[in-house]
Amino acid sequence: MVSERHVERSFLSETKKISTVFYQKLPVQPVLFLVRVWYNIKGCLRNGLRQAAIPCIVIQKKFRRSPILDKKYDPKKVEPAWQKHWEEDQVNKTASSHPGEKFYCLEMFPYPSGNIHMGHVRNYTIGDVIARYKRMRGYNVLHPMGWDSFGMPAENAAIKHGVPPSRWTHENIKHMKYQLNQLGLSYDWDREITTCSPEYYRWNQWLFLKMLEKGIAYRKSSYVNWCPSCVTVLANEQVIDSKCWRCDNTVVQKELDQWFLRITDYAEELLTACDELSGWPEKVVLMQKNWIGKSYGVEVDFRMDGMDESIKVFTTRQDTLFGASFVCLSPNHPLSSKLVPDKISLEEITSRYGKVDEKVGLFTGGYCVNPMNNEKIPVYIANFVLMEYGTGAIMSVPAHDQRDFDFAGKYGLPVRVVISPEKESSESGARGPSEAYEEEGVLVNSGQFTGLKSREARERIAEYIEENGIGKKVVNYKLRDWGISRQRYWGTPIPVIYCDGCGITPVPEKDLPVVLPENVKLTGTGSSPLQESESFIMTSCPSCGGKARRETDTMDTFVDSSWYFIAYCFGRAGIDFDTDTGKLKEELGYWMPVDQYVGGVEHAVLHLLYSRFFTRVMRDLGIVDFSEPFINLLTQGMVIKDGAKMSKSKGNVIDPDHLIENYGADTSRLFSLFAAPPERDLEWSDKGVEGAFRFLNRVWNIVVRNVDSLWSVEMTVFDKKELEGFPSPLRDLLRKTHQTIKKVTNDIEREYHFNTAIAALMELVNEIAGVEPSDERAAKVLRFAIENVLLLLFPFTPHIAEELWRAIGNETRASEQKWPVWDEDIATTEKIELVIQINGKLRGKLMVPRGLPDEEIKRIALGEEKIAEFIGGRDIKKVIVVKGRLVNIVPGG
RNA sequence: GCCGGAGUGGCGGAAUUGGUAGACGCAAGGGACUUAAAAUCCCUCGGGUCUAAAGCUCGUGCCGGUUCGAGUCCGGCCUCCGGCACCA
Secondary structure, three states, rough: OOHHHHHHHHHHHHHHHHHHHHHHOOOOOOOHHHHHHHHHHHHHHHHHOOOOHHHHHHHHHHOOOOOOOOOOOOHHHHHHHHHHHHHOOOOOOOOOOOOEEEEEEEOOOOOOOOOOHHHHHHHHHHHHHHHHHHOOOOOOOOOEEEEEOOOOHHHHHHHHHHHOOOHHHHHHHHHHHHHHHHOOOOHHHHHHOOOHHHHHHHHHHHHHHHHHOOOOEEEEEEEEEEEEOOEEEHHHHEEEOOEEEEOEEEEEEEEEEEEOHHHHHHHHHHHHHHOOEEEOOOHHHHHHHHHHOEEEEEEEEEEEEEOEEEEEEEEOOOHHHOOOOEEEEEEOOOHHHHHOOHHHHHHHHHHHHOOOOOOOEEEEEEEEEOOOOOHHHHHHHHOOOOOOOOEEEEEEEEHHOHHHHHHHHOOOOOOOOOOOOOOHHHHHHHHHOOOOOOOOOOOOOOHHOOOOOOHHHHHHHHHHHHHOOOOOEEEOOOOEEEEEEEEEOOOOOOOEEEOOEEEEEEOOHHOOOOOOOOOOOOOOOOOOOHHHHHHHEEEEEOOHHHHEEOOOOEEEEHHHHHOHHHHHHHEEEEOOOOOOHHHHHHHHHHOEEEEEEEHHHOOOOOOHHHHHHHHHHHHHHOOOOOOOOEEEEEEEEEEEOEEEEEOEEEEEOHHHHHHHHHHHHHHHHHHHOOOOOOOOOOEEEEHHHHHHHHHHHHHHHHHHHHHHHHHHHOOOOOOOHHHOOOOOHHHHHHHHHHHHHHHHHHHOOOOOOOOHHHHHHHHHHHHHHOOOOHHHHHHHHHHHHHHHHHHHHOOOOHHHHHHHHHHHOOOOOHHHHHHHHOOOOHOOOOOEEEEEEEOOOOEEEEEEEOOOHHHHHHHHHHHHHHHHHHHHOOOOOEEEEEEOOOEEEOOOO
């Protein structure tokens, strides 16, 4: 037995050593420090520690305590320090060799607008939790970040402020990278990509050349959406309500020569493969299906009366063919200008082309023949007929299509009923002339097909049409080829040369990249800015060597983002340009496809469909050997404040910088994870942020309060037998800890329910707060609980977890630890609470040992005094026992 | 119009396969500590009934159904949100 006197002597000699050698490094005031050490030694004595060496160890350990640990939680001290450590230690770097299974965790890369917003904070925090969790689970994780850095804002800034787009973009990137790092996001910055760098976009150009070779890229003259304000062509997907998606100005139609990608060649595959996207939200899959818009129908020829022409018409309702009383052409239909020599009238219709609000038509004076009944029907030109869908001409059946009905009424055209409702209701006769019957039914007035039901009639009529050579069955898609030409400067130059002699000539691969020139004047007027750059345009033909001109359009920026996830896998970000497809396949094969993709639902049809298309193109080029780029997709909800999406115009924007400044990154992360499950919209709440901050303070304070006791014991894992002798608060805490490990793990695994995982951690922390380290055993239990809390907390709030992990005396890093495991035996209680119901209504509760047989449970439940009272002598009709949950008694009468 | 999703306390949200509705947090009220305030800690917190507790009773948008038992399943509505939309 060591006497107190003995310990004191050893203490004094130790402190002397410390003060002489380490004095200047002492974490706190020397006097205070010594008082703490002395207190600790006394604690050791009280706890019956018998070796004189112990106090010395305690002193040494105490000395190694993190100098940052303070009474008060200050994220401004904690967070930058750990961010620096992680960077120095390169803990987020992708391993070159790793025993674990690969896990590619990706978040949609941002446009470098200048500042991150709360949507980014949420998106990237979710991804970061997943990446950190998977690392702890032993996966080899790839977690990269980059910049979708081509696009119009850079150009607009140049026009407005005279800053070159390149400089503007790179300055923004620098600042946003700083902001992302402040959030403690675990990216491997070695793999950073920037789409506006020539190293990146030469791959765009290379892919384009490959597509050109394969006929996937082609040039055609076409009516395109033209935004007069942005002075550019827009893709169909960029037109919302016939307005520009960016500037909200009305889009007009313009005929231009454009480059297109034949995405329609892949329409069928993209559609059928939708069913394999089991890791995607159903909603997104449906949106893609609708966007592709497959429909089955027939193409029927309507011969022009007295002319050597015929009009091809597409319909999905061939069962209504006998009711066609006129035919409408699109104003852009080739026949339109032939039939109407009156240019002014035609222009009138054309100018209203595609306008939803008013439907106007122009009688051409011509007639065509309905091939089913040889009836002569008039031909109209109508503004609502789209040239881009079907054949650009429709048959009109006013009795069974509301729009045709309205049109017929306006121009006095006949309405002939050919479908009657299957169930002859009183309503059918009473149906007024104000409405078309659009549902299916039974055919009437339809020659040999009269009496058939719509479904069968469609099949029979389709066959009849094919047999008689008046048309054919066809499949139609709403999806149209992707126009990628943009009359813009800040994008990838399209690598094509126009030669008077040789025509369209691709730039040879060895000449890539075609570099975007820097010295271009941007005025914001005119069409393509590159047209002003003589030095860029003038070149020689790669084929004949003669004078030639370069293409001055650039690519849609969606091209950049359609394959960027593959660029991260290079691990050499365009340092060399090795286009050997075999090598590429090998290089990309390890990481791809992406295991978890996280981003906003706003990309459900644009980016996500293009990426699926590009992946298939690359597959067909032999670069990759899979078809789907993203196995699992998580679409996070918007960040809402005062019931509306955050926006500058509404003035309800929360600046992430202020948030980090006031509360720190961990609190920002915690709040955005706790306030709602990832897929749902998140309602912003200042008070909620304070709550998250309070929780982290609570964790901090618990560690500070117990730090001495925690230092005095080693991490101990108890087994179930040892537990039996423990007083119940300690036993309960251990059980709760195991249960929490289980719950947090399951909540993350099950659809990333971070909010409930965090709630479980809060419960555990509340329980820890109620336990005092009164003896060594209690201290060990506390240490077990706290270490696990810190590890479970690590993916969510890495800085504070890392800091406290160190503070309780660990020399390792939390970021290097394995994810905790639970002991099912301890997590399971030996006694369970059963609910007693009578007729499904809660009438009492019962504590019974786990695994008690049903018969026994019934007996106990029926024996309860209160229950007997309720039953009041009635017969027992039935007793249902649900294992581990309840017993329900059904009395008779 | 078509296709989705959602509706639970004062609020954000829990309830995993049909099995104790309201976990966790916020707000609110009360108390402890303090010269005081802040911070912290403790208690209460869906409605009704009752002096109070216990108890009883109503309660997950509305109406009905299935079931021993429904927030959860089925049928019919209502409201809100998102996507597509002259698609023939």
